[in-house]
Amino acid sequence: MNTQNGKSQIALEFSQEMERINRKTRLINTMPLIILFVLVFIMSVVAEGFFSLYNFQTILSQLSIMLVMSMGLTFVILIGSIDLSGEGLGGFAGAVTSLLVLNGKNTNNFGIWGILFVIVAVTLIGILSGVIHVKGKMPSFMVTYSISSIMAGFAVLSYKGQPAMIKYPFFTQLSQGTFIGIPILTWISIIVFCIAYILQTRTKFGTYLFAIGDNENIVRNTGINIDLVKVKVFAWSAFCIGLAGVMGAVRIGRGVVDIGVGIVFPAITAVVVGGTSLSGGKGGVVNSLIGALIVTIINNGLILLGVSTYIQAAVQGIIIIAAVALSVEHDRKGICK
Amino acid sequence: MSNNKRNLKGVKTLFTKINKNDISTILTVVSLILIVIIFTSINPRFLSLYNIKNILLDCAPLLLMTIGVSCVLFLGSIDLSNGAVASCSAVMLTIMLPKFGAVSFVYVFFYGAIAGLINGVLHTKLKVPSFIATLCTQSIWQSIALLIAGGQPLSMTPDVWPLLKWGKFSIGPIPFMFIISIIFMGIFAVIQFKTPTGRTFLAIGCNERAARLIGLKISFSKITAFTLSGIGAGVAGIFFAVKLKSGIPTVGEQYNLMSIAAAVLSGVLLTGGKGNILLTFVGVALITAIQNGMNVIAVDGFWQKIVFGLIVVVAIYINSDRKNFKLIVK
Numbered sequence: 262m263n264t265q266n267g268k269s270q271i272a273l274e275f276s277q278e279m280e281r282i283n284r285k286t287r288l289i290n291t292m293p294l295i296i297l298f299v300l301v302f303i304m305s306v307v308a309e310g311f312f313s314l315y316n317f318q319t320i321l322s323q324l325s326i327m328l329v330m331s332m333g334l335t336f337v338i339l340i341g342s343i344d345l346s347g348e349g350l351g352g353f354a355g356a357v358t359s360l361l362v363l364n365g366k367n368t369n370n371f372g373i374w375g376i377l378f379v380i381v382a383v384t385l386i387g388i389l390s391g392v393i394h395v396k397g398k399m400p401s402f403m404v405t406y407s408i409s410s411i412m413a414g415f416a417v418l419s420y421k422g423q424p425a426m427i428k429y430p431f432f433t434q435l436s437q438g439t440f441i442g443i444p445i446l447t448w449i450s451i452i453v454f455c456i457a458y459i460l461q462t463r464t465k466f467g468t469y470l471f472a473i474g475d476n477e478n479i480v481r482n483t484g485i486n487i488d489l490v491k492v493k494v495f496a497w498s499a500f501c502i503g504l505a506g507v508m509g510a511v512r513i514g515r516g517v518v519d520i521g522v523g524i525v526f527p528a529i530t531a532v533v534v535g536g537t538s539l540s541g542g543k544g545g546v547v548n549s550l551i552g553a554l555i556v557t558i559i560n561n562g563l564i565l566l567g568v569s570t571y572i573q574a575a576v577q578g579i580i581i582i583a584a585v586a587l588s589v590e591h592d593r594k595g596i597c598k
Numbered sequence: 599m600s601n602n603k604r605n606l607k608g609v610k611t612l613f614t615k616i617n618k619n620d621i622s623t624i625l626t627v628v629s630l631i632l633i634v635i636i637f638t639s640i641n642p643r644f645l646s647l648y649n650i651k652n653i654l655l656d657c658a659p660l661l662l663m664t665i666g667v668s669c670v671l672f673l674g675s676i677d678l679s680n681g682a683v684a685s686c687s688a689v690m691l692t693i694m695l696p697k698f699g700a701v702s703f704v705y706v707f708f709y710g711a712i713a714g715l716i717n718g719v720l721h722t723k724l725k726v727p728s729f730i731a732t733l734c735t736q737s738i739w740q741s742i743a744l745l746i747a748g749g750q751p752l753s754m755t756p757d758v759w760p761l762l763k764w765g766k767f768s769i770g771p772i773p774f775m776f777i778i779s780i781i782f783m784g785i786f787a788v789i790q791f792k793t794p795t796g797r798t799f800l801a802i803g804c805n806e807r808a809a810r811l812i813g814l815k816i817s818f819s820k821i822t823a824f825t826l827s828g829i830g831a832g833v834a835g836i837f838f839a840v841k842l843k844s845g846i847p848t849v850g851e852q853y854n855l856m857s858i859a860a861a862v863l864s865g866v867l868l869t870g871g872k873g874n875i876l877l878t879f880v881g882v883a884l885i886t887a888i889q890n891g892m893n894v895i896a897v898d899g900f901w902q903k904i905v906f907g908l909i910v911v912v913a914i915y916i917n918s919d920r921k922n923f924k925l926i927v928k
Contacts, residue, residue, distance in 0.1 A: 343729070393911065398918045400868055402676075402729050403858075407907040410855055414903030422900075526737055529730075539730060571749070575741035578734035585731075586724035 293536050293551045300558050308565040316561070318439075321447045324557045326505045326512075328450040328550065330528035331535075332457040333501025335549040336494045338532050339470045341477075341541025342401035344498045345525060346390060347505070349409035352521030353416040354383050354506025359425045359516020362432065366425035373431070380503040386412065387499020391492035401495075416518040424517040427510065435511045446508055453501065457546045466493065474541025523574065530577045531556045534584045556580075622916050623865040623877055630884045637891035644894050651771045653890050655841070658775040659684070659834035661882045663850075663857040664864075665786045666714075666830020668878050669823040671861050672790075672799040674806075674870025675721065675728035677824065680831035680857060682739035683713045684850030687835030689747045692845030695758040703836060710832015711825050713739060718824030722817045736854075743847040753844040765840040775837055782833065786826060787875040795819050803870025852903070859906055860885045862913040885909075 305312040330347060337344040360367060361375030371378070390408045394401045438445045461467040469490045472480045481487050509520035535552025537544025559580075560573055637644040663680050670677040687706045694702035713735070720731040754762065767774035790796040798819035801809040810816050831850070838849045864881035866873035885906070892902055 345733075393915070397915045399911075399914045403868060403914060404911065406678075406855065407910040409907075410910075411904045411907035414900050414907065417900040418898070418904075526733075529733075533730075539727060569745060571741045571745045573741075575738040578737040578741075582720060582724070582726055582731060582734045585726045586720075 290536065293534065293548060293555065296534075297551055297555050297558070300555060300562075304558060304562040304565075308562045311562065311565055314442075316565075318442065318444065320557055320561050322444045323561060324553055325444065325446040325450040326508050326524060327527050327531055327557060328447075328553045329453050329501050329505045329508065330524055331531040331549045331553050332450075332453050332546060333498035333505075334525075334528050334532050335457070335537055335544070335546050336461075336470055337401070337498045338529075338537050338539060339541055339544060340473045340491060340494055341539075342394070342491070342494075343529075343539075344390075344405045344495065344502075345402055346387075346405035346409040346412065346499070347502045347525035347528065348521045348523075349411065349413035349416065349518075350383055350386060350499060350502045350521065351506035351509060351524050352518035353412040353419075354379050354503045355510035355513070355520035356416040356419050356424070356516040356518055357382070358507050358510045359427050360419060362427060362429040364425040364427050364429070364516070366420065366423065370429075372429065376507055379507060380500060383503030383506070384496050384500045387496045387502070388492055390499070391495030394495065395488040395491050413518055413521065416521075420516060424515045427514050427516065432511050432514070436514070446511065449504070449508065453504065454546060454550060460497075461546050466490065470494065471542055474543070476542075526574060526577055527556050527560070528553075530581050530584075533581050539585055622863060622913060623880060625916065626863045626865075626880050626884050630880065630887060633884065633887050633891060637887070637894060640895045644891060647771050649890070649894065651768060651773060653886055654771070654776040655773045656890060657882055657886045658773070658779040659837040659841075660853060660856060660860060660886060661776075661779045661879065662782055662830045662834040662837070663853055664830075664860040664878045664882050665783050665875055666827035667857045668861045668864075668866050668873055668875060669786065669790070669799060669826045670728070671858070671866045671868065672803050672870060672873050673728075673820055673823055674803045674868075675820070675823075676858070676868070677714075677717060677732045677827045678729060678854060679713070679717060679732040679736035679739060680827055680834075681850035681852070681854030682736040682743065683710060683828055683831035684835035684838060684853060685847055686713070686739045686743040687832045688839040688849050689743045689752065689845035689847050691836055691839040692752045692754055693746060695761060696755060700761055706836055707829065707832055710828045710830075710835065712828070713832065714825040714828015715821065717828065718821030721824065722820045740848075740851075747845060747847040749847070751844050751846040754839075759843070762840045762843060765837075775841070778833075779837075782830070783875060783879065786830075789822075789826070790875045795822050799823055800871055800873070803867070803872070805871075852906075855910060856885055856889075856906055859910045859913060862910065862917060865917070867917055868914055 310316055330351075334344060334347075358376055358379045361369050361371045361378060363370045363372070369375070386408065390404050393399060394404045397404075435445055440448055461470070469480065469485060469487075472485075473487060473490060477487065505524060506520055509524070510516055513520060531552035532544070532549045533539060533552070534555050535544065535548035535550070537548050537552075556577065559576065563573055563576065564570075634645070643649055663684065667677050667680055687710055690709060691702055691706045694705060698705065717728075717732050717735055720726050720735070721728045724731075764774055769777070788796075790799065795815070795818065798809065798814045798816070801812075801814060802816060802819060806816065834853070835850060839845050842849070860881035861873070861878055862868065862881070863884055864873070864878045866878070888905065888909075889902060892905070
């Protein structure tokens with residue numbers, strides 16, 4: 262009788278403990294959404310002109326490039342790797358696009374084919390860095406960091422220090438056009454988000470991402486070609502970077518390597534703040550959408566409050582550290598390099 | 599006969615040992631000699647006394663940053679922030695010198711140490727992976743450098759020039775700055791080989807769990823390594839400012855990748871556990887020779903970025919352990 266009592270006591274404690282952990286995970290999962298609402302509330306009180314239709318459009322327009330970038334990065338971070346090549350690769354995509362469409366520097370006029378060519382080329386470079394990472398057994402951040410430097414060099418080399426002005430009429434339509442009040446660039450990023458969402462939830466590929474991020478050894482032992490999945494992930498990331506670079510060129514109207522400067526960091530911030538863990542296997546594209554909204558609203562609010570643009574990068578740095586520190590706290594015994 | 603065979607086997611194992619352990623160092627030395635020959639044959643002035651002085655002067659800041667970042671690489675971690683720390687300290691020195699005089703060198707030195715310390719604390723105490731922690735601090739220090747410089751290069755006023763005279767001193771073809779960086783290398787080497795903390799660096803890189811079970815002070819060693827990296831970057835920033843007589847807020851940007859490249863070329867493993875502070879000089883010499891040589895034979899500056907990126911990829915590829923199928927590389 263006594264032991265029976267003891268057993269039920271243990272069972273009760275166990276279920277309570279499980280309940281507590283579940284509640285904690287649920288809280289952590291909904292945290293980004295809560296932060297988003299709190300931020301919107303604070304900004305609409307503090308920053309004048311935040312809660313207006315015009316500013317709503319501005320936010321959506323600021324969101325577009327970051328959202329596209331973070332869709333690519335989400336998959337890379339889900340498998341526990343990282344892609345830092347956006348800075349050089351994005352600049353390369355923007356610079357080469359400006360030289361291939363109708364511009365003021367040379368006589369090229371490939372139109373839409375020029376854009377497609379650039380995106381395919383950038384995707385191939387992504388495949389290359391994926392292969393180097395997988396076959397060479399080199400850490401992804403180092404491979405992509407070097408690729409970024411190389412491609413930034415090629416970008417500047419392509420226009421030889423004299424950026425080309427874009428005169429392609431389609432680009433002006435893209436940068437200024439709206440559809441149902443939402444900028445066309447934002448529509449493009451929403452399409453990319455939908456593709457990423459379908460890839461993540463409806464395909465085998467998406468399931469593998471979470472499995473690899475969680476425990477690579479088990480996935481390997483089940484006979485899945487991990488290397489192929491990883492190369493695909495880097496190709497997808499590069500595709501997104503290429504698209505983001507072209508969008509940057511559309512917005513700026515000039516093909517400079519600076520298009521790529523500062524597009525990686527906000528995207529990493531968005532992914533991490535959204536709740537995708539840097540060690541992999543947790544999170545997803547919906548989290549990244551919320552994260553991207555949070556980062557955009559912070560940036561927008563800082564601009565409205567008249568804070569220097571230099572501070573924005575610093576603020577993002579602090580946010581990433583805080584978000585990562587909060588999300589890794591529970592596994593204290595793990596080794597982190 | 600059998601004796602001969604055994605000898606042959608001995609020679610073979612010797613070669614495989616060399617292959618496995620020092621191939622990148624040997625390759626670096628060989629390519630250094632090759633590059634000197636190539637550049638000299640294109641332009642004989644490459645080996646002139648004046649240009650050697652130039653090369654050594656260029657070596658000095660890169661050497662400081664490389665010995666610093668090597669300490670972090672020994673752990674298997676990485677420091678991506680040292681370029682931004684160098685930029686920030688160059689700007690700080692430019693602003694401080696007219697106000698505080700010679701003491702500002704000390705202040706900037708301590709700034710570097712504190713910047714490194716922050717990296718170390720973020721990494722060890724908050725358990726943030728080192729590359730993301732240092733990526734964030736890089737962004738923060740870069741912002742601060744741009745902010746206090748107002749987004750443009752600051753030049754030093756002529757009244758502080760007497761304080762910068764030491765940058766011009768040289769003993770024969772050896773500049774004073776180079777001697778200082780060699781002294782720093784000596785100090786770092788003593789720390790690596792003679793102190794328990796320094797010897798822990800490589801132990802952590804080899805097997806952190808084992809090092810912890812033995813009872814080594816893991817956190818303290820890690821924080822020390824990051825602080826040393828910060829000191830190297832801070833002093834390199836002082837050198838940049840003194841050499842150019844101005845504080846450019848982006849001066850250290852490209853040196854981050856270059857210092858990692860130099861360290862890897864000298865045989866430091868990115869996964870940690872292998873390397874030698876004194877050998878890093880070989881990597882630094884190669885990088886500086888390539889950079890200087892490309893200037894001497896008038897190659898476009900944009901190519902340098904491409905070349906250094908390629909060098910890093912190739913150097914890591916040579917070093918990486920591809921036969922170990924169980925190894926998981928993220």
